[in-house]
Amino acid sequence: MEKNKIRRPMTFLRRISQILCFILIVFGAFLGIKKQNLSFLPFIEAPLEYKEQLKSEEKGAVILGPAYPQAFDTYLPVKSCRFLRQVGTFRACFMHFVSESISWLTPPRLLFSHILLFLILAVLLGRFWCGWVCPLGFIQDILNIIRKNFKLRRFFFSEKFKKTLRNLGYLLFISIIILSLLSAIPKLPWSVRKQVYLSVCQMCPVRFIFPYIGNWPIKHNFSPFGYGIFTMISIAFFLLLLVSFFIKRSWCRVCPSGLLLSFFNKGSFLAKRKEPLKCTRCGICVGVCPLDNKEVYLQKKKKNIDFASCIHCFRCIDFCPEKNCLKVYFLGKTLFRSKFKR
Amino acid sequence: MKEILERRYTLTPFKKEIKGLKDAFRRASLRNLDSMRKRGFRPKNISYYEEVILGEKRYEELKGFSGRIIGYFCTFIPQELIYAARAIPIRLCSGFYDTVLVCEEILAKDICPLVKSSFGFKISASSYFELCDAVILPTPCDPKKKLIEILSDYLPVWVLKIPQDKTSSSKEIWLEEIKSLKERIEDFTKTKLTRQRLEETIKLIHKRQTLFRQLYEIRRANPYLMGGRDFLLVIQTSFYDDIERWIDKTEELCKQLSKEKTHFKTDEKIKILVTGSPIIWPNFKLLNIIEDLGAEIVCDDLCSGTQSLYNLVEPDEPTTDVMLGAIADGYLLSSVCPCFIENNDRIDRVLNLIEEFRVGGVIYHSLRLCQLYEIESHRLRLILKEKKIPMLTIHTDYSQEDTEQIKTRVEAFLEMLKR
Numbered sequence: 001m002e003k004n005k006i007r008r009p010m011t012f013l014r015r016i017s018q019i020l021c022f023i024l025i026v027f028g029a030f031l032g033i034k035k036q037n038l039s040f041l042p043f044i045e046a047p048l049e050y051k052e053q054l055k056s057e058e059k060g061a062v063i064l065g066p067a068y069p070q071a072f073d074t075y076l077p078v079k080s081c082r083f084l085r086q087v088g089t090f091r092a093c094f095m096h097f098v099s100e101s102i103s104w105l106t107p108p109r110l111l112f113s114h115i116l117l118f119l120i121l122a123v124l125l126g127r128f129w130c131g132w133v134c135p136l137g138f139i140q141d142i143l144n145i146i147r148k149n150f151k152l153r154r155f156f157f158s159e160k161f162k163k164t165l166r167n168l169g170y171l172l173f174i175s176i177i178i179l180s181l182l183s184a185i186p187k188l189p190w191s192v193r194k195q196v197y198l199s200v201c202q203m204c205p206v207r208f209i210f211p212y213i214g215n216w217p218i219k220h221n222f223s224p225f226g227y228g229i230f231t232m233i234s235i236a237f238f239l240l241l242l243v244s245f246f247i248k249r250s251w252c253r254v255c256p257s258g259l260l261l262s263f264f265n266k267g268s269f270l271a272k273r274k275e276p277l278k279c280t281r282c283g284i285c286v287g288v289c290p291l292d293n294k295e296v297y298l299q300k301k302k303k304n305i306d307f308a309s310c311i312h313c314f315r316c317i318d319f320c321p322e323k324n325c326l327k328v329y330f331l332g333k334t335l336f337r338s339k340f341k342r
Numbered sequence: 343m344k345e346i347l348e349r350r351y352t353l354t355p356f357k358k359e360i361k362g363l364k365d366a367f368r369r370a371s372l373r374n375l376d377s378m379r380k381r382g383f384r385p386k387n388i389s390y391y392e393e394v395i396l397g398e399k400r401y402e403e404l405k406g407f408s409g410r411i412i413g414y415f416c417t418f419i420p421q422e423l424i425y426a427a428r429a430i431p432i433r434l435c436s437g438f439y440d441t442v443l444v445c446e447e448i449l450a451k452d453i454c455p456l457v458k459s460s461f462g463f464k465i466s467a468s469s470y471f472e473l474c475d476a477v478i479l480p481t482p483c484d485p486k487k488k489l490i491e492i493l494s495d496y497l498p499v500w501v502l503k504i505p506q507d508k509t510s511s512s513k514e515i516w517l518e519e520i521k522s523l524k525e526r527i528e529d530f531t532k533t534k535l536t537r538q539r540l541e542e543t544i545k546l547i548h549k550r551q552t553l554f555r556q557l558y559e560i561r562r563a564n565p566y567l568m569g570g571r572d573f574l575l576v577i578q579t580s581f582y583d584d585i586e587r588w589i590d591k592t593e594e595l596c597k598q599l600s601k602e603k604t605h606f607k608t609d610e611k612i613k614i615l616v617t618g619s620p621i622i623w624p625n626f627k628l629l630n631i632i633e634d635l636g637a638e639i640v641c642d643d644l645c646s647g648t649q650s651l652y653n654l655v656e657p658d659e660p661t662t663d664v665m666l667g668a669i670a671d672g673y674l675l676s677s678v679c680p681c682f683i684e685n686n687d688r689i690d691r692v693l694n695l696i697e698e699f700r701v702g703g704v705i706y707h708s709l710r711l712c713q714l715y716e717i718e719s720h721r722l723r724l725i726l727k728e729k730k731i732p733m734l735t736i737h738t739d740y741s742q743e744d745t746e747q748i749k750t751r752v753e754a755f756l757e758m759l760k761r
Contacts, residue, residue, distance in 0.1 A: 148659045151537060159510070277694040280653070281508070281687050282676035287668055288658045300690065321555075321654050340555055 083210035102180035126268030131313035140244035165253040202230035205237040262308040278325040285316035370624040413474035433581035437625030439740040457485040482681035554651040570639025619709035620646035680714035710739040
């Protein structure tokens, strides 16, 4: 047997992608990439920094809210996570955009290009971001790898609890929308609206990670009310994320951003297919799945094995011992297929 | 640890020495080997496997082994656990006719011949069965279930209760069974199955299985390289042989065959898939008939054949719990034993083999009094009929009496396939 052969090519590629994306997302500015220069449409003038607007509001001026001059502001490069303003390059999270644009009741014509970009990416790739790009996913994977090397026990959520977490994700998603709408009530003074403004970021577990690794001096910069309930929630979510030391990808089961992308998983062009006859139902795919999904294992009637909670990490395809049983398609072409490994 | 067997009535074990059993076994084996040697091309080191299956040398070797020897039945027993305790597993399922007669002296006639044959070895105190310090028995069918009770008079018997299906609740029960078996083995051999040992043995067995798959792939690419009986011979020697030596020899065999590849492409024969009840050495009657008539057994889904080495235990990480979980899954989930309520996996397996090997016809070996397989043949026949794949069901047992009868039936079947 050759020793240098990469036994799990997909996982290998994914780790490289995750590391690169993590560096870009968290420390991208240090690599000489200036955010402003990434502008794809430089002729559109950037609006006032809305921080300044907030200052002027206190003096009685009308707040316009952040404008969205570039499509890439929302999802891909340019705009970084708000906890990494100075050092990050882009963010993999879409919820901030949803929440913010609702809060400021941004007119749809301004959002059109952003939504279009999001739709294109989501339809093309589905939840690809969760497995290959998301820095939170990477942190969870790292935590799990540490546990693996210490040979500590791996735990599992029960099926019931997994369902509860998924429902919690829906609840979170809906409450974020409602809270954003609350913060958008025009007649309310800013001091009131401020309390629920950007609730998604206030509840995000990242609040206790990114400021400490990237955003010096550490600034949480949130509403006092938020420091109460929202901080409690975010601490809870942060703890849930730390649980991924024992249970793989524990936060991903709640994450509202992943939930939003998961709606596109079934129809996306990045697709998994299975030859039902070739599958011997050996159950290896369940054991290696970070979210311990059973869908790939259970499906024996249809070829299509795309489902909502898959994060496209393709570990099942890496591990599947049956030749040509599982395949990854992108835009109709086979990217990768399961092999028998010597 | 809770004992499963209460053993309220312990009887003095019935034993009967029978002379000439060894010679009879040798004669039966040589009869098969003679028939197999008629084949034009056979790989060079197949003679090694022939020697192992005759058993005499290996028997002496095991007799001198200082550690524990643990016998087992069926494909459900995780050999990883046995090897990890530095013990040697020996599969005791037998296909020898003469011991059936021995057994019939105390058990009724209408019992599965496999159980009778295996138990006969214990009565006559011969062969590998006598060397075993303990036996692990699963509960796939009724004869094996009662064999547990009967054998408990002779030697320590551990039970591995097989769930009725493969749902997640059954998987949990099965995992508990595996864990308790691990404790039992630890208790018995006085060695702790540490994480490192489990990891080592999982790797060892994984190596054996992947090597087997390599051989399987070679045969898939060109089934005529190696006869179906030779293939089964190689598989069945792994039940008895020293695992590391078997791996070395089979590696050699694979190398030899992959060199040979080009010469045998034009040789066209009728391709046969054999499925159904286990066919175990020296009961190669049906296989001998098929191959002597000029057909080629290209694949099988027998639990004494491909299925016993095909399935992999693939733990995601080397932690004890995950490894035990992977062992439990590896032996339960991909099993195609008819002991499960719904056995679609077997039908899928057969259909896939037909597709992959471009099989001409299916021969269903239905061992007399093996009810589970007999019942299952019905559904399989109907499904194959729909797909227009001919299937022949052969009801037989270990005796040689019906050889001619079967021969005419198989001949007619092959004749039909030729058209």
